[in-house]
Amino acid sequence: DLICFVRSFYLMLHKPSMERVAFDKDDDIKKRAKMMLNFWKDCNKSDVWDNIYQAIEDLDYDKLIQELERFF
Known part of the structure; x- marks a missing residue:
């Protein structure tokens, strides 16, 4: 699941x-x-986390990448 992946990455x-x-x-x-x-x-x-979770929920991979770049 995508949330687990992002959390593991963090x-x-x-x-x-x-x-x-x-x-x-x-x-x-x-x-x-x-x-x-x-x-x-x-x-x-x-x-940032709110935006990450929202991008995951919306399956908006472009936004997710942008938020992860902002976060990391």
Whole structure:
């Protein structure tokens, strides 16, 4: 999905500090999912992200490229 691709691209380039999750017996998938949702909710507070998500929703690849160039 395009949103996952853009988010992965962001993570690769910017390498934000995030809590690392150990995959062991005590793994709590709900806790991990909540952590990731909160991370993206906090990162999504800008006009740039709003424009990126709107371009994705509209499948407007030219606008998406413009917004990504502006962002990165």
